Amino acid sequence: MFIGDVVGSPGREGLTATMPLLRAEHKPDLIIVNGENAAGGVGITEQTAEEIFAAGAQVITLGNHAYRQREAFGFLNADERVVRPLNHSPESPGRGWTIVEAGGMRVAVVNLSGAVQLQVDRNPFAAIDELLEEMDGRADAVFVDFHAEVTSEKVAMGWHLDGRVAAVCGTHTHVPTADPRILPGGTAHITDVGMTGSRDGVLGVKRAGALESLRTGLPVRFETAGEDVWVMGCLIEVRDDGLSTRIEQILLPTA
Ligand SMILES: [Fe+2]
Numbered sequence: 001m002f003i004g005d006v007v008g009s010p011g012r013e014g015l016t017a018t019m020p021l022l023r024a025e026h027k028p029d030l031i032i033v034n035g036e037n038a039a040g041g042v043g044i045t046e047q048t049a050e051e052i053f054a055a056g057a058q059v060i061t062l063g064n065h066a067y068r069q070r071e072a073f074g075f076l077n078a079d080e081r082v083v084r085p086l087n088h089s090p091e092s093p094g095r096g097w098t099i100v101e102a103g104g105m106r107v108a109v110v111n112l113s114g115a116v117q118l119q120v121d122r123n124p125f126a127a128i129d130e131l132l133e134e135m136d137g138r139a140d141a142v143f144v145d146f147h148a149e150v151t152s153e154k155v156a157m158g159w160h161l162d163g164r165v166a167a168v169c170g171t172h173t174h175v176p177t178a179d180p181r182i183l184p185g186g187t188a189h190i191t192d193v194g195m196t197g198s199r200d201g202v203l204g205v206k207r208a209g210a211l212e213s214l215r216t217g218l219p220v221r222f223e224t225a226g227e228d229v230w231v232m233g234c235l236i237e238v239r240d241d242g243l244s245t246r247i248e249q250i251l252l253p254t255a
């Protein structure tokens, strides 16, 4: 089970409230949650990560907001259950991938950032190719959270990795796309799973601030929106050979 960007305390509370239901219904072997917006809407802290782990996550992925909370740098370095984009600078705190045991398999979880309209240190296509070579049999299945802005790059990454990884799931836009599918080579793909946050605002922030910023072009301090929180993500069925047979979207109101 993969859950998209948890936005602020409404997102964390929505996740905590909904996860018992999702776990009982689907009995996932592995739960991966994107937490790049967990702390007040930008970044993550040790405390907000603990809340996500307590809800059932085994691994937390991040994105372009990974280092917004400086206090979390030590935590990102220390905790192997948290991954930030692989193709950020090697000087950045934390790691780009990790391996967890789930369902009798060694599953590699990779966080990768798109290069179009986002700042990266390396081209994501080259970075993931190099990593897959470096892994060399250390994982039975590979999950990739591709945190990227534009749909073209996200669809392209699915094709690039088809037949080589279990899943390529997009995050970052906070808006779910209607294209979950198993590619011909056996890789589950979705352009974006969406977010875990309020649908009452704009991408999880209160609409008044977002509208003011877009109307005036002036800087505005965004506040996290709290109404109409949904959990968005997907469920993927992975075979023993590390490829996938099924991907299903999760789009669930929390109240
Ligand atoms: Fe996000």
Ligand SMILES: [Fe+2]
Pocket (backbone or CB within 6 Å): 036, 063, 064, 065, 147, 171, 172, 173
């Ligand atoms: Fe992002």
